[in-house]
Amino acid sequence: MTLRFIGAALLIFAAVSLPAVAKTTRHPVSTPIAIAVSINGAPLNVEPPPRFVGGRLLVPVRRILDALGLPFDRRGKTITTQAGDRTITLTADSELRGVLYAPLRFFSAGLGASAEYDSRSKTVEIISSLLGHSSVVSVAGGGREYMGVVQAVDNDSRPPAITVTSGASVKTLRISPGAHVLVNDAAANTTVPGSLESVHVGDYAKISVRKDGSVDRVIDSFASSHGRIAAINGNTILLNDGQVIVPTGVTALSLNGEGARTTDLQVGDAVDVRYNLETSEIREIIASRKAPTGMVAAGSVEIESIEPSLSRPLRQGDSFSITMHATPGGQARFDVGAYFTGLAMTESSPGVYTGRYTIPRGANFASAPIFGHLNVHGTEAPRAQSLNEISASSLPPGVNDIAPEQGQTVNNPQPSIYATFTAGAVPVSPSSVVLIVNGHDVTASTTRTARFVEYHPLSAYGDGPVRVTVRVGDQAGNATSKSWTFTIRTH
Known part of the structure; x- marks a missing residue:
């Protein structure tokens, strides 16, 4: 995988006319x-x-x-x-x-x-003399923990199975009913309950197996980013936040739910990028593009329109309905982007098909269109795409950098206090940010954005511990909080 930031991007795209990109602080390039x-x-x-x-x-x-x-x-x-x-x-x-x-x-x-x-x-x-198994570790209670890159996920068998590889070691494990699945997005610094549908090929998995051989827990780890394409040069993609993405031979790329190549993408397409946590390989690029207006396919079997009932960001448990107007008397189904496909619809009245979908655990996607499919007596209609798109996240924002840090001692009685945020597929809502210092809500005196909150005390604090709590939520309503304590000592 090749991944560089805006400094390298300016060289790569020197011959390409780009929109202005805000200056941001990046890690130094090695x-x-x-x-x-x-x-x-x-x-x-x-x-x-x-x-x-x-x-x-x-x-x-x-x-x-x-x-x-x-x-x-x-x-x-x-x-x-x-x-x-x-x-x-x-x-x-x-x-x-x-x-x-x-x-x-x-x-x-x-x-x-x-x-x-x-x-x-x-x-x-x-x-080193500290040698053990390359992909298996013994744990307390006589159990074992298998670690490696997810090679396959079989959700159709009963019980379902996950195959992980580490070097030459390959292990397929049947996932017991009741096994806990945790989804860890390292980029957003969040871990939430999920399901096997949340586990993707290319992720890094740790699978805990009890002494009796049953699977107790699956921890699925990855890193993700979301953005829109600012420029494309050959096989190189520049996102609007300055990231440069170069797919490799192991990268699965789709556009509006169908297999695609880099040459099929366009400036303005929304993309979700999923990385292997340990190798930083790009394993998945899911791109979506709004459908052009006024485009209805002519023919004996056709779909006139399909739209979701909601277009606001959604979270786990939220539901929305889908209505499709099309040739009557057929079998209809819909997809939520490339994430959830083949979902059933019923014909509620002649030519009107409806379906409903509830956001599951572990869902995390941005700008996914709804696709409609219709088959009438063996004749397939051209696939239709909604004008409105759906974004959803079951991951709360992460609170990353804080200052002063936990346990730090400072000699300034009026220290600047701040915290930075990382969101998943759904952006942080600045109005959700709350900052409490020593039990007092100081939010009204802070600077709040989707990326950080900062507070400059107007009066001095006395020597001693200072307790800070920050609460933050995204536009879908997922929320988290973080508390820490630092000490002021001026003499």
Whole structure:
């Protein structure tokens, strides 16, 4: 996968006329040096590879721990792993596109490994005695945890199954009734209950199996982004937020629910991009485009129109109806973009077909049109597309950076207090943001946007703890909160 930000985009699209893009702060672009990795003398395929950023060599953490057979439990930038009877807690300080990186001393100081960089061969060499299974970890209670990239999801069999791969290891697991599914979007920093329909090929999955062999829990992890196409140059796509997207051979690309190529896309198309959390490979690009107005196919079997009853952003449990006007006496069905397809409709009166849909757990999509299908006595009508689109999210916004940080001590009695937000498919609603400091609602004195809230106290606080709570919701009504405490000490 190739993923760079606006600095690189300006070079790539120098010959393309682009709309103005607001200046944003991005991670520094790494020096383009191909760096290999070997573990105990054996080459390890690491994608994305180690990279130099700001003169520092950074190595992706999870891929190395997986190769050593060590569990990976992440909380922010703190990582906990288990080696025999030892619990090891480490901190990695760099994150690029949802992938956590650390300098070589992370592995030498934290794991007691020999970690060196050979500049002649451009190879990171790690030698460690902490070796285990490459994709299976024993857990408390006699159970096991399987980890790897999702290769297949079979929702049609009973019970359904998930196949994960890690290196040469391939494991298919039957998902027990009652197994818990959690969906983790690392880009939005959110984890919510989901369903197997939320698990996509290319995601990274951790599947916990009880001692009796039944599956207890599935944690599905990925990173996603949403935007509109600002420019296209060959196989390279520039989004309106400055991201440069280059599909690869493993990327599934669709436009309005049908298979597509990059050349089929246009400026202004809405896109959902889904990345593998560990490799940052682009695994899925789902594009949608509004239907042109006044376009009705002529013929003996036709669909005049199809529209949803709602066009506002929706959340889990929200329902909407769909009405389609078409040739009477047929069998009708509808799709919600490329996400949910083949949904039944009934003919409520001659030529009027209706259906209803409820947003399920784990749904997270933007600007999805409704597609209508009709078959009358074996004759298929041309597919119809709604003018209005549906956006939905069951993921609340994430609260990412905060300042002052949890546990921090500052010597300024009037510190600037802020928090930044990351939304899923549905944007943050600035009017939903509430900031409470030491039990007082100071929201009226803040600056609120869809990306951050900032507060500059008008009077000084006394020395001691300062307790902060921020609440934020998106336009669909999903809400979350975060609380933290810092300390003021002026003398």
